[in-house]
Amino acid sequence: KAGVTQTPRYLIKTRGQQVTLSCSPISGHRSVSWYQQTPGQGLQFLFEYFSETQRNKGNFPGRFSGRQFSNSRSEMNVSTLELGDSALYLCASRGNNEQFFGPGTRLTVL
């Protein structure tokens, strides 16, 4: 079966802009989680969506938001970008007691 898809794979933005990242989970998986990965902090949990509802949230400022659509696809949005938001953003698709990560979106903020 097809894996987790994230688009775009690479993104360059400037400070103050906003960005939207997309994640398409594995067919049949209803849960999508988002993580931020940086060299200094490692992987940190952002939020989880299940059946279009946010179920868990990590300790990130309100500039980070997300949503999930009825087909389980999820988007995350970061507003007013800061240099420190440069990171690899990973989504994880979960269902049937299994979990798979996507390849990530590499965001660079200049």
Added chain:
Amino acid sequence: QKEVEQDPGPLSVPEGAIVSLNCTYSNSAFQYFMWYRQYSRKGPELLMYTYSSGNKEDGRFTAQVDKSSKYISLFIRDSQPSDSATYLCAMSAGKGFQKLVFGTGTRLLVSP
């Protein structure tokens, strides 16, 4: 102090060696413990998944959890150059894969 501590390495071993990777944690509420492998420019791939204390074996990989010491380990037997990657431990106090807390990862290099 981080909830999950992991030595960043790099850990360099010759092919065929037994590799031991470890994490310590401070939150006694963690019940689910995972090990992931991440190759460069890829997302993490789940290797092992255990609930509570004990051992679990899968092929060349063995995961151990000692909740009394708040210490988990991953052993890789007969290591191969293809095992060269970053290994991440992760833990959850919730059900299964919810709201994972990760270590920063140990970079492993297996030389032929």
